[in-house]
Amino acid sequence: MMVLIPIAMLAICMAGVPLFAVMATSSLLSYWRAGITFQSVMIEFYGLGSLPLLQTLPLFTFAGCLLAHSRAPERLLRLSNSILGWIPGGLCFVTVAACALLTAFTGASGITIFALGGLLLPAMVASRYNERFGVGLITASGCLGLLFPPSLPAILYGVVSGVSIDLLFRAGLLPGILTLLALAGYAAVGAYRQGVPAQAFSLRELRDALWVARYELPLPVLVIGGIYTGVFAISEAAVVGAAYALLAEMLLNRDVRPRQFAAVARESVVLSGGILIILGMTMALTNYLVTEDVPGQIFVLAEKYMSGRVAFLLTLNVFLLVVGSVLEIYAATVLVMPLLLPIAAQFNVHPIHLGVIFLTNLAIGYIMPPVGLNLFISAMRFNKPVLHVARASIPFAIVLLIVLAVITFVPWLSLVFVPQ
Amino acid sequence: MLPGAPESGDPSARPAETPPPPSRRRAIEDGFCAGLVMVLIGAGLLAVLRRFAAKLPVVGNLVLSGSLNWPEPLSQHLVLWVALFGACAAAADRRHIAIDALSYVLSERKRRYVGVLTNLTAVAVGVVFAWLSVGFVAAEFKNNPDELTFFGLHACWLTLVLPVGFSLLAVYGMASSVADIRALFRPPPAPATPPPATPAQQKDTPTA
Numbered sequence: 001m002m003v004l005i006p007i008a009m010l011a012i013c014m015a016g017v018p019l020f021a022v023m024a025t026s027s028l029l030s031y032w033r034a035g036i037t038f039q040s041v042m043i044e045f046y047g048l049g050s051l052p053l054l055q056t057l058p059l060f061t062f063a064g065c066l067l068a069h070s071r072a073p074e075r076l077l078r079l080s081n082s083i084l085g086w087i088p089g090g091l092c093f094v095t096v097a098a099c100a101l102l103t104a105f106t107g108a109s110g111i112t113i114f115a116l117g118g119l120l121l122p123a124m125v126a127s128r129y130n131e132r133f134g135v136g137l138i139t140a141s142g143c144l145g146l147l148f149p150p151s152l153p154a155i156l157y158g159v160v161s162g163v164s165i166d167l168l169f170r171a172g173l174l175p176g177i178l179t180l181l182a183l184a185g186y187a188a189v190g191a192y193r194q195g196v197p198a199q200a201f202s203l204r205e206l207r208d209a210l211w212v213a214r215y216e217l218p219l220p221v222l223v224i225g226g227i228y229t230g231v232f233a234i235s236e237a238a239v240v241g242a243a244y245a246l247l248a249e250m251l252l253n254r255d256v257r258p259r260q261f262a263a264v265a266r267e268s269v270v271l272s273g274g275i276l277i278i279l280g281m282t283m284a285l286t287n288y289l290v291t292e293d294v295p296g297q298i299f300v301l302a303e304k305y306m307s308g309r310v311a312f313l314l315t316l317n318v319f320l321l322v323v324g325s326v327l328e329i330y331a332a333t334v335l336v337m338p339l340l341l342p343i344a345a346q347f348n349v350h351p352i353h354l355g356v357i358f359l360t361n362l363a364i365g366y367i368m369p370p371v372g373l374n375l376f377i378s379a380m381r382f383n384k385p386v387l388h389v390a391r392a393s394i395p396f397a398i399v400l401l402i403v404l405a406v407i408t409f410v411p412w413l414s415l416v417f418v419p420q
Numbered sequence: 421m422l423p424g425a426p427e428s429g430d431p432s433a434r435p436a437e438t439p440p441p442p443s444r445r446r447a448i449e450d451g452f453c454a455g456l457v458m459v460l461i462g463a464g465l466l467a468v469l470r471r472f473a474a475k476l477p478v479v480g481n482l483v484l485s486g487s488l489n490w491p492e493p494l495s496q497h498l499v500l501w502v503a504l505f506g507a508c509a510a511a512a513d514r515r516h517i518a519i520d521a522l523s524y525v526l527s528e529r530k531r532r533y534v535g536v537l538t539n540l541t542a543v544a545v546g547v548v549f550a551w552l553s554v555g556f557v558a559a560e561f562k563n564n565p566d567e568l569t570f571f572g573l574h575a576c577w578l579t580l581v582l583p584v585g586f587s588l589l590a591v592y593g594m595a596s597s598v599a600d601i602r603a604l605f606r607p608p609p610a611p612a613t614p615p616p617a618t619p620a621q622q623k624d625t626p627t628a
């Protein structure tokens with residue numbers, strides 16, 4: 001029975017049963033096997049409301065959906081280009097910066113490729129970039145930004161693992177910047193080799209771009225600045241961000257009309273509700289696994305085959321890259337983290353460092369061939385074969401893997417701003 | 421401006437696409453979701469105001485911080501509402517998070533059969549949890565009848581969202597299953613009939 005339950009659950013999971021139903025069934029079967037009343041599963045689910053900071057999830061999702069439905073991505077791109085476009089290979093920096101900022105707000109990198117890809121690729125081709133190079137860079141950039149506030153996967157990691165989300169965002173600052181610089185730097189070298197000419201800097205264009213984006217500019221200042229400076233707690237930043245996005249896109253820019261507002265609200269409720277119900281159903285299962293010391297048993301097994309911390313971290317990275325390429329990021333967080341956290345603690349990996357490693361891996365998993373989600377989204381967006389997109393993304397994936405190795409084996413990068 | 425971008429200037433000047441009007445059921449669901457989001461934002465803003473009111477002069481402090489103890493517990497309860505009603509809307513839109521690896525290797529017809537089974541599994545979960553939550557609510561009414569939350573509301577009333585939400589989830593799942601089963605037994609669409617031949621075509625057609 002101990003073996004049958006996970007196999008049956010895996011089978012119904014692969015068949016496409018909604019993940020919340022899989023987790024609910026697993027919880028019920030586990031509690032039945034342990035002789036615990038099913039009411040405990042319901043009590044655990046009801047506890048969802050009291051989890052700290054969980055109300056930020058629907059609020060940030062709403063702000064992200066609202067921005068994605070407006071013309072904010074276009075204005076953001078124009079502004080980035082007017083600031084960074086004059087640097088040699090400047091469009092690469094523009095691509096990386098704009099994608100990271102939008103992904104931080106929307107949480108799901110697929111939206112970024114859809115929203116910005118159609119603007120960025122023609123711009124790169126017009127600037128004499130190789131098209132395949134452009135497709136690869138945009139596909140890879142679509143997975144960046146998950147370490148910066150108000151990234152929803154980071155918030156969910158904090159909720160599931162119980163670590164301070166505020167500290168997690170501080171920890172993600174240096175690794176996040178390193179990732180952006182590495183990818184943009186590599187792309188800029190590629191642009192130089194292709195002989196792409198730099199654009200002239202135009203003060204007038206910068207002024208115009210700033211004017212056009214005037215209503216969106218306070219948003220990152222309020223949310224990101226508010227969190228890093230400590231003016232707002234994360235829950236407050238979520239509220240202020242959602243309220244300001246509503247004000248900017250509905251009243252000031254009027255990109256989203258009142259008739260569209262309800263549809264945007266529905267989309268955000270569907271997205272966050274889909275995640276929250278899985279989380280609620282998993283809470284009971286997590287409790288069961290901890291009570292039965294399943295992570296401890298896995299640790300004993302892992303210790304047999306892994307000689308130490310380095311071997312564990314290497315195995316962890318390979319495992320998470322595979323998980324990131326086949327599983328949706330929220331599902332992966334809820335499914336994998338409760339098991340991984342206690343095992344990582346046994347190998348002396350700090351939970352916040354683990355969070356940074358985890359999010360970086362899952363982000364890179366989005367572009368890992370053959371099944372990374374971004375490859376398919378890019379193939380659809382740019383009307384190219386998936387194999388073409390995968391080949392185009394491989395050099396950028398290698399750069400990101402090198403950065404991942406640095407982030408994994410230099411914990412200082414993640415823990416320098418975390419009080420010990 | 422980005423190279424290769426259209427010359428239309430300010431992108432915000434272009435009108436946004438207007439979606440087609442939703443059905444009545446969908447309009448009600450959309451309106452409910454919009455209300456949920458607005459209450460969540462409103463309650464959150466009041467909580468933020470209350471914190472900043474501590475720095476205001478005495479009057480502001482009295483007005484804002486004295487009686488505003490309810491936004492935070494309300495936000496916490498709304499998380500449950502978003503979870504359950506968001507899950508219902510996801511079921512209606514068929515947008516639940518699922519791994520769905522099998523669909524890549526199955527034919528269209530087999531995929532539909534599997535789809536019915538997966539939907540029915542979700543319905544079963546909805547029914548079981550609705551039944552469990554009825555027991556949970558009954559226990560809350562019995563054990564904590566006097567516990568008050570915001571606006572003098574008894575806490576046990578708030579737990580009603582559980583049976584309502586899970587029942588709706590089962591109903592939405594059932595509706596999807598019924599639609600899938602109907603689609604399975606519906607005869608395939610007849611091939612489109614060719615348009616009547618033009619006189620010129622009739623002339624070219626060889627006759628017996």
